[in-house]
Every structure is written in structure tokens, then in C-alpha cells.
Amino acid sequence: MSLCSKCSSLDVATALRQAQATPSDGQQIFRAEVKTGGWYSRTRDVFASASTCQLCRLVVRGWRDWRPRLISIATGNADFDPKDPPSDLYAAIEDIYKDAKVEVGVVKRYRFHSEGQKWSFILRISCSFGYQASYEVHGELVARFRVTYPAEKGHLIGHDDVDIGIAVDRDSTSVSVVNTAKTWLDTCLTKHQSCPSQTQTVALPFRYLDVNDGIHSDRIFLRDSGVEPDHRYVALSHCWGTAEQLCTTSTTLQSHKEGIPIQILPQTFKDAVRVVREVGLRYLWIDSLCIIQDDIEDWRKESEKMAEVYRNAHFVLAAARSSSDSEGFLSPRQGPEHVELVASDGKGFSIEALPCDLLQPTYDAHPIDNEPLSRRAWCLQERYLARRVLHYGLQQIYWECGEIHAAENGDFASVVGDQFSRIGRSAAAKETVFTGLSDSDYFNYVDWYNMIEDYTGRDITKDSDRLPALFGLAKALEVQTGDKYLIGIWLNGLLEGLMWCAASTDNLLARPRSYSAPSWAWVSVKGQVQFPIYSWYERRAGWxxxxxxxxxxxxxxxxxxxxxxxxxxxxxxxxxxxxxxxxxxxxxxxxxxxxxxxxxxxxxxxxxxxxxxxxxxxxxxxxxxxxxxxxxxxxxxxxxxxxxxxxxxxxxxxxxxxxxxxxxxxxxxxxxxxxxxxxxxxxxxxxxxxxxxxxxxxxxxxxxxxxxxxxxxxxxxxxxxxxxxxxxxxxxxxxxxxxxxxxxxxxxxxxxxxxxxx
Incomplete structure (x- = not known):
């Protein structure tokens, strides 16, 4: 689809330079929007052009995606009587905003960069009636686009004074991707006070894979824990899939110690070996190869240590985009829909459509939540226990540690503590729903039960695995808090934990067929649950x-x-x-x-x-x-x-x-x-x-x-x-x-x- 004359002549480059020069107050939020003219001034013209123009179509789609957000906010704030809602509450935006005012501007925000302050620039195209009519749910609609240089073309605008960053490379094995991952890791180890390296205080797991001995590039070796000068290892978080797996068994144990040829590894394992080598590390831990799968005693003993394995890893490598080990995670990546524009001097740049919610405002919403790995119950505790996680997603790589969440495109969020630390911190909080005002974010165990809501919505093959898949995390938290663990519920959060119900009426609960548990525990049912006491004010009486x-x-x-x-x-x-x-x-x-x-x-x-x-x-x-x-x-x-x-x-x-x-x-x-x-x-x-x-x-x-x-x-x-x-x-x-x-x-x-x- 081509561009209309208005989009082809849109002068974003001038607005970029003006936005680059605007002051900032140091906050990681949008500031100092620079307006630009020369585009449509009324929505009716944008709607008419959307059928033939690629950018106009993306703008209308962004507005349409923004509309439910307004409705949700207005509903939560009781801006209208639910018994008598506005007649056009769910009408098409083309009918509601058929002649609204359109504004185009550029705003800037920090992006993660190890060399100091760098900026991302967001093209913001909004439509409104020029006043806030929240009681009618007719507020402003916004479509947003990130402005970047095309990854394969580099700096094409031709002006060194405008630094807008480069679009995400579609090649997940490119030098820029590897350098980004190494930069995140190095910054975390050298600059983050709450992210200690622990290289001298932790031991290697009982078994681990030597994937980079400097001699054998065509094979890897299963090792027993011994005296090694370097204790840094990477733990893999992955979806096994339904196909027959390459595993260590009593029969294959010795041959795996003698060497496993790279070519027989499933693609996810091959990709993991490549990443570990490229970041300059040597040791890798993969559950299916480092635990003897047909030895019940070995499985019991090693699975009890799983919390330590993921907690003490130098970082956890998450094959987020893969639903099975046969898929791998380094294949060419999908990218957000984008449009190529040309500046007045003939140089080009790219604008990428952004979703309504960005990574930066909060750590609770994360792009990898929609990846296949995030649908697997067994993988949840691996993410929560890790001090650092490098996610390979469908569109880009992401980083999580105790101080930041970052994305390859530059988005980032400052956070306080890794996932496990946050659960531990809220578990130890003095305020509960019974002692503190209910608008607090730090009730004890609120993060644990939020995690259970996520966990029960994930897939798990065996019903009887639902408690074992949380065992490492629960054991670690039990040691930290000294609290009593009662089948998925904590004694100091007992009444809130007993008060569970279905998360929605669209997904009804059921009884496991081959597994029974106490009726009062959420594990006695299959399906996603919620704990309504924690969210009562937020969802039921926010006004x-x-x-x-x-x-x-x-x-x-x-x-x-x-x-x-x-x-x-x-x-x-x-x-x-x-x-x-x-x-x-x-x-x-x-x-x-x-x-x-x-x-x-x-x-x-x-x-x-x-x-x-x-x-x-x-x-x-x-x-x-x-x-x-x-x-x-x-x-x-x-x-x-x-x-x-x-x-x-x-x-x-x-x-x-x-x-x-x-x-x-x-x-x-x-x-x-x-x-x-x-x-x-x-x-x-x-x-x-x-x-x-x-x-x-x-x-x-x-x-x-x-x-x-x-x-x-x-x-x-x-x-x-x-x-x-x-x-x-x-x-x-x-x-x-x-x-x-x-x-x-x-x-x-x-x-x-x-x-x-x-």
C-alpha cells in the first residue's frame, strides 16, 4: 500500500531536530511535545484516506485500539451511570469522531544506552474535540510511532545532530544484537548495586554442560561438578514441546560425558550454545540434559536444587518465542508494522507502530508475557527466581534484572529488585489488607498471589505437576520469610489466599481428572483463578x-x-x-x-x-x-x-x-x-x-x-x-x-x- 500526498510530505525530520533541543526535567516520561503541521487537520479526511494510504490506515488502527482504554478508565472512575451508559459507548470511532480535530507532534523519552543519556522520539498523532468530555467517554485518541533509522541502512537523514537510534534488526544473530546483550550484562555486573555478580560465592550445579572449552567446536560435554576457576554458567528456560526429547538417561549418561555432537542437538539447544559462546561464557545448564530423566531419585534430588540453579545462574537464557525445542529462537524475527518516510533532503527514516502500552511506564506489563514460553507453567518459577534474564522474543530481545527491564529498541523501565526479591519484599511487608489502607501497593503476599493468577492461566501437561512446578520458588520464599506454606497459600496471607475464584466467566474452572487436592486450595481446580480481595478497590470501587x-x-x-x-x-x-x-x-x-x-x-x-x-x-x-x-x-x-x-x-x-x-x-x-x-x-x-x-x-x-x-x-x-x-x-x-x-x-x-x- 502506498502513501497519500499528505503522508509523503510529512516533515517529521524538522520536528525531530526541534524536539532534540527541547529541555527535559529528567523524568522518564513524555515531555515537551513539538507540534508539526502540514498534515490532515480533521479526522474525516484521515478516515477517507485510510483505505488507500498505509500510514493513515495505521493511524486509524491506533485510534481504534486506544478507544477501549478510554472506556475502561471511564468505567473504573464511574464517569457514567452503568444503568444508563452513553448511547455511542461502543460505536465505531468513525461515527463518534467523524469530524474531530487532529494534531501531530513529536515527543522524546529516554532510551536505554550504556554510554549515557540517549533519546527515543515518538511521533504522536491524536484526535479530539478540543476539550475533555470524560463523562461522555469522548476523550482524546492517540496513535503512536517510534521514529528510527532503518537497521540495514544506518544513519540516512544525514545530520549527526539527530540521534534517534536504529530500528531493531530482523536478524537475531547480527553483531548488533549480540553487542546489545553483552552491553546489558556488562552494565548489570559493573554498575547495578543491587545486582551482585556472585561469581566467587556460588558453585556450579552438580551437573552442567561445557560448551566452550576452546578445543571442540563441534561437540559439548556433560560434566560432574568439580573444581573450576570460573563458576559462571547460563541456565536455559525453554518449552520442551511434545516431540521426543534429547535427554540424559541412565543409558546415555556416559556417552554424554564423552561428548554430544552439536548436530544432534534440537535447534533450541544449538541456539543456546551459540549465545553462550558469543557472550564469552563456557558453561550451560539444561534440565533435560543435566538431570537423569529416568532416575526418580536423581530427579527428586536435583529438582529440589532447581531454585538454587536458576537463582545462582550468571543469567537465565529464555527461549521466549519457541513453543518447542525443535523450533529454536534465533530464526529471523518479525517486526512491528512500519512505514518508510523520506526527509526533505531525500534521506529516509522509519516509523514503527507502537501498542497502547509501552514497556517503560510499569514493570507489571511486559512484552514477553505474550510469548509461548510465558504460557508454560513450568517456566514461571525460572523467570521469577532468576537474578538476570535474557529473553529472545518474536520481535526483539529483552532484559530483566534487579534494576531495569530493557528492550532492544531502547524502551526500559527502572525497577526495584528482581521478581523474587519483590515477592519476598511484599511477603515481609508489615501492612496487610487488614492493617493498612486499601490503596497500598505493598500488602503482604500481593505479589505472590498476583503470580499465582498468572501461573494458573498457563499450560501444564500433567495436573500433578502444578505444585512441583512451584516447589523451588516456594521453598526459597519459605527460607527467606520463615512463613508456613500451605499448599500454594501462605499462613500470613491465609484469608486472602483462601478467597479465590475463577478469573473470568469465559474460562470456567474444572476438577482435575487424575489428581485431587484439598478443596480449599486453588490447586484443587483447573483454570485461571483470581484473588479478589487484593484488587477489590481497584476494580470494584475505584471512585x-x-x-x-x-x-x-x-x-x-x-x-x-x-x-x-x-x-x-x-x-x-x-x-x-x-x-x-x-x-x-x-x-x-x-x-x-x-x-x-x-x-x-x-x-x-x-x-x-x-x-x-x-x-x-x-x-x-x-x-x-x-x-x-x-x-x-x-x-x-x-x-x-x-x-x-x-x-x-x-x-x-x-x-x-x-x-x-x-x-x-x-x-x-x-x-x-x-x-x-x-x-x-x-x-x-x-x-x-x-x-x-x-x-x-x-x-x-x-x-x-x-x-x-x-x-x-x-x-x-x-x-x-x-x-x-x-x-x-x-x-x-x-x-x-x-x-x-x-x-x-x-x-x-x-x-x-x-x-x-x-
Missing amino acids: KGSKANFEPLAEYANETFEKRDVEPSDRLPDSELCLYAPIVPIRRFKQRTQTPPDSGSQFGLAPERSLIADQAFYFQYHDVDGRAHNIGIDGAFDIKEEERTAKTNRLYIVFLTRLPFVLQFDFLEHRFGLVVEKHETSERYRRVGFVDGCLISEGSSALWDRLVPRKWRSDNPVVCAFKRDHKDGDMGSNGVQPDFNLLAPDPLQLRRQRVSLI
């Missing part, structure tokens, strides 16, 4: 200015089980987790109403309902005057098939936590808990679901008469309102009060009982 703490309703008593995370087993032994918690029998349950319960909007917005819950569970509560109230709460069964066979007379709710949600002089009672089924012959309970929602009522009751005036009532359930002891100024000058929850005491006051979960 609420004053934030109360969660309050625990249950507490740990004891547990009885044996950990067998490493030994091959299709079944964990029977186990019990005992809590002291309020427990109430369920009188009935039914499909919850599609329309949210009335919540007295004159007092403010109630929290959003759980997107996973689809049932309403009802129990009976007696107040201090002896009056009975039928109370409901949203929830769901973990497994849809079990919903049809559930017997109501054996179902109970075990409440774990509460969160009073203040609306002026009243408060709503939001609770989290488990739906459990009583064992037929014993006083033990099996988890079958969860509850997550405000207490609701279907009939006239003092619990809700005060909240919703009679004239406003409908046939819908109504959120129960409870009287709050109001004090003048109790919100504080900044909307925060340390004893805020004390003004909203537990309205039910249910007695705790000993509950044994199996």
Missing part, C-alpha cells in the same frame, strides 16, 4: 475516596497434612485446615438478578458486583431483639456441574472477611467467604464455592427501610443498610481516619465456631 480496612472474621487454628510437592504422586494425602470462623446454614440459593440491587444512590455509589458471581445465597439472621431476617449475598459455585447436584440442606457459608462500605450516615456490609458442603458422616466441610458481595434483602426489613425510601422501591433485591455511629468530622480533613472502621461495627455479630475444611 471511593475514603477507604476502610478489611476486617478478618476468621482465624487460623491448625492444619494436618503432609507436603509431597516433589515426590511423584497423583494425589495429595488427606488434609484438614481448621479455622475459627462464623458459619451459617444456607436456606436456599437461586440465580441472582441481572439488575443490581437497589442501593440508595442518593447516598453515593455502591461497589460494583462481582463479575464472577451468578447466584444469591440466603441465610437467616436474628437481630438483638430476636427478629428473624432473610439475608442474601452474591456468590457462585466453583464448578458449574456441581451446582446441579448440590443439596441445600448440606450447604453453609463460612465468612472470612468483612468490609464496611460507608454511604453517608449508613454503611453497607460487604463480605467474603466460602460456600461449603458438610461431609455426610463427619463434622468436616468441603469447599464448593464462594460468596462476595453486599448483604441484600428481598422483603421489608429495618435493615433496609432506612436506605431506600418506599416510593423508590422496586421488585429488585435491596442492599441492607446498617446504622453507623456518626461523629462530626469523623472523615478527617483528608478523608482518612485511623479508627474509621470502628464507626461501622459488625452488624451480625455471629459467633465463631471451629470449622474443619478438607
